[in-house]
Amino acid sequence: GDSVTQTEGPVTVSESESLIINCTYSATSIAYPNLFWYVRYPGEGLQLLLKVITAGQKGSSRGFEATYNKETTSFHLQKASVQESDSAVYYCAPLATSSGQKLVFGQGTILKVYL
Amino acid sequence: DPKIIQKPKYLVAVTGSEKILICEQYLGHNAMYWYRQSAKKPLEFMFSYSYQKLMDNQTASSRFQPQSSKKNHLDLQITALKPDDSATYFCASSPRTDEQYFGPGTRLTVL
16 A cells, blocks of 8 residues: 655754754655655644655755655655754655545654754 | 634543534634544644635544535534543644644543
């Protein structure tokens, strides 16, 4: 079945350090290359962080980047220098090839950035 | 102004009762969805609708019934509630095949 595995949290990093949150997924029913990262900041709702919906595209937003690797079925999230305001829960969510545009979510990775 | 409204924000129900979760979107989208997140579990897809027609149903139980009275509404009726139904229910919408936008959720507790 569909499954997504993310880096187990919480991930704790110091401000200005680099970050990578891993995401891998089962390839049987994922609609390449529709891949998304969502974020939930404290006290806020789930919002889209970045997306890749075209082959060869690199998603980027707010200093975050995500690179898609079809061979390893991975979609890791990276940032060169995190800020305290990046503290949030991050969700990897590829789109499954069902008829109804179903997003398959990972378990979420809690990121804590300290000064 | 919030673009996707879910009501109520919190809901407490007794086992065996019936509740309706409300979702309205003001983004002009044609597709709407329901997801559920139970404690310590990932967000889980439940239903998708396009132009008010059911496209996909990943919910095993018929106790969960979406209702679309208007293009921008997709309510969720839950009957014969059980404690295992306790979760946060999220409504989402999308233009077509692009990214989905999520509402703030309704946290349901079944006693």
